[in-house]
Amino acid sequence: MSSFELLQPASLDEALQMLSAPGFAGRPASGSTALSLMRRAGILNVDSLVSLEGLRQSLAQIRLSPEGEAQIDGFVTLGEMEHHAGLLASHPVLARVFTTLANPRVRNVAMIGGYLSHGDPHMDLPPLLSALDARVTVRSLRGSRDIPVEQLYRGYYETALQADELIVGLVLPAQPTCASYKKITTRARHDWPTLGIAAAFEAAGSRLDRVRLFIGAATDRPTRLARTEALLAGQAWSAELGRRAADTAVSEAQLIPDSHGSTEYKQALLRAFLPDVFEEALQTAKPATRLA
Template sequence: MFPREGGRVKPAVFSYLDPRTLEEALGALADHGDDASVLAGGQSLVPLLNMRLARPEVVVDVNRVPGLDALRVDAGAVRVGALVRAAAVERDPAVAGALPVLAEAVRHIAHPQIRSRTTIGGNIAHADPSSELPAVLAAVDGAVVLRSAEEERTVGWEEFFVSVFTTAREPEELVTEVVFPVRPELEFRWVEFARHHGDFPVAGVCLGLSLADGAVRQARLAATGVGDRPLRLREVEAALTGSVLGPETAREAGELAGRAVDPPSDVHGSGDFRRAILATLVRRTIESWPGQAQRGRKGAAA
């Protein structure tokens, strides 16, 4: 089925470029456009090359480009350079202190060996609709910084993720930074269901709540695995706002989340299965939230 040589799957022939400056990398992308693929961690691109599902004429390896591996945490955001490895985010105490849900979600990505190579920029740019990090980016209203030889622009998550493996990045652009805003007024949780540890989730949710006397002042809910891109479930957010957390609120929110999505069916499960998993994840996450009342009811936040 796939071309093999010596018993191993081999990629089609391509030219390899190894730029040592950002300007060289951007120049290569400007020269080759759609014929070029960017190599960072290689955890997605290399298998695609080997199976010949990707056939670029040129591979631009950005691993030796300085300045793309900066991880900065300030009062406003966690700013992750494109080459920062997932393992670095997972272990960084400043990230854990500023936005713990980001480190929590990263711990669900595959296995430690994979996380040691996977880059945050590559994960976001790949735009897998079942990936964890795009959903976290959606929940915190994050953005992606794109650079070309001509300009730099910052694109919000909703504009950046277009469809399955498709983003707003132009062929001559490079993802240079991913910005996860810090939302101190919200407490976030990441929860997912995968068939096996390290698999992509069948469904996952990033839920953020701000409570006062058990009542929800603000809610953020993003989901992965149930659409062609990360989804913000704004109907559920609106329904939760003003509610007092409890079993009934959790049940209603889960049911609403299930009705709000139209997941595809694939080898991992039917659309109805993914919808049911999502509803259960939302319900159980709310049920386990600290500081809630014994019985859910509607009411204005105190």
């Protein structure tokens, strides 16, 4: 592994100035859980890293609005999100995801900004956050902009971020009545997923409304299944509707084979597990509107 200079800014402005300095060819570092693996494997060689650890003093808060929106600073760790009682109450779907996302050692240091910037298509949260219509706030010396999570990824490890930009926050709108994420692994439960399926929707009686459906891991970025959403919208949930939705999803999704499985295998997983995602979302619906 080549040596590198570690820069340690004490403020966001200082960090942004370092990233935009002429000729700067380093990377920002949050928890470094992904960076250190990529450096050790020799796929990332940089002469400097800008540690964002010092920014946690001022930018590591989780704020909840009375309407149920959550604003999460970019330097909050995944572990802090996992154990934040208010966030888990407003967004209970998150509690079920963290238990199988990596391991406690990774979650305790990885920060949500670093996590979302990584762009590995196998990550668990991007399809779920896309289904929840979340957005990230991005800062550079040039200003601030919001990017919906569903538009953050451009392909394998490619994001819409510029080299001088940092993710400084995540905004999670109030969780809809029903939301679920299914992580399907071929080995241990907490392994990287072979396929991830995320759905969020409102349920009026047994009718599904405002359905948002995304898959991950079997595609090069979180991918919305719009035709399947349209099939489900306004319909009463039933096992037959679940089968039709699964068939539509399989015909709509362009699934990519990798070391976790072939396209045909992933199609079989999508067909088998898509109805379960809707069943679980209905069964865990927020109490005030739980279906009869």
